[in-house]
Amino acid sequence: DGGITQSPKYLFRKEGQNVTLSCEQNLNHDAMYWYRQDPGQGLRLIYYSQIVNDFQKGDIAEGYSVSREKKESFPLTVTSAQKNPTAFYLCASSKGTTYVGEEQYFGPGTRLTVT
Amino acid sequence: AQKVTQAQTEISVVEKEDVTLDCVYETRDTTYYLFWYKQPPSGELVFLIRRNSFDEQNEISGRYSWNFQKSTSSFNFTITASQVVDSAVYFCALSEAPSNTGKLIFGQGTTLQVKP
Numbered sequence: 001d002g003g004i005t006q007s008p009k010y011l012f013r014k015e016g017q018n019v020t021l022s023c024e025q026n027l028n029h030d031a032m033y034w035y036r037q038d039p040g041q042g043l044r045l046i047y048y049s050q051i052v053n054d055f056q057k058g059d060i061a062e063g064y065s066v067s068r069e070k071k072e073s074f075p076l077t078v079t080s081a082q083k084n085p086t087a088f089y090l091c092a093s094s095k096g097t098t099y100v101g102e103e104q105y106f107g108p109g110t111r112l113t114v115t
Numbered sequence: 116a117q118k119v120t121q122a123q124t125e126i127s128v129v130e131k132e133d134v135t136l137d138c139v140y141e142t143r144d145t146t147y148y149l150f151w152y153k154q155p156p157s158g159e160l161v162f163l164i165r166r167n168s169f170d171e172q173n174e175i176s177g178r179y180s181w182n183f184q185k186s187t188s189s190f191n192f193t194i195t196a197s198q199v200v201d202s203a204v205y206f207c208a209l210s211e212a213p214s215n216t217g218k219l220i221f222g223q224g225t226t227l228q229v230k231p
Contacts, residue, residue, distance in 0.1 A: 031217050033217070033218075033219075040124070040223070040224075041223055041224075042119075042121075042206060042221035042222050042223045042224055043160075043206070043219075043221045044221075045218055045219075048216065048217070048218065050216070050217065056216070058218070088158065090158075090159075090160065092160075094217050096217070100148075101147075101148035101165065101167055101210055102217065103150060103162045103165050104162070104217070104219060105162065106152075106159055106160040106161075107159065108157065108158060108159045109158040109159060111158075
């Protein structure tokens with residue numbers, strides 16, 4: 001079955017530690033995205049990548065880093081510089097920007113709690 | 116600036132009632148795309164519909180229907196004869212074609228609770 005996997009579903013970390021969230025897709029999509037969702041709020045874009053070895057900052061990139069070494073994978077690192085890291089993180093993918101206005105497909109999300 | 120507003124934070128209805136979720140958007144572009152997603156309690160967003168700015172035809176899919184009106188910059192979503200399984204958070208989103216980054220701008224979401 002094609003889809004997006006995110007692991008783990010729940011993640012707990014101590015303040016001051018970096019943590020990496022996994023996102024893998026087997027949809028052969030070029031574009032991948034990371035969003036953050038806080039209670040009662042919409043999704044906010046952290047980073048996105050339109051092609052391998054390239055990525056751009058979204059609206060709230062501070063305190064986060066990403067890499068895109070493989071088409072299938074787009075891991076997100078939440079660094080100790082992120083002031084409020086506790087949130088629900090969603091990864092998404094789409095065919096790519098050669099297909100204008102394409103819908104994005106989402107993974108199941110990772111709920112990160114930092115204490 | 117681009118913006119999506121879902122003014123209804125929470126809606127509660129009884130099963131079999133019809134319910135409309137409002138979405139108002141702002142954009143300076145003439146070419147854009149609008150989306151609706153459903154987020155059930157499991158957390159994963161499920162794509163429901165995409166509509167481009169040149170297609171103002173309303174769409175119906177089973178109990179779901181969408182009303183797109185460019186004159187009022189609205190893209191409202193109606194569920195007919197609601198069911199408990201419709202309980203979820205619903206998001207409206209906007210994508211602008213000219214920039215072609217694929218970025219989606221989301222509204223704050225509307226939590227729909229359907230009671231038996």
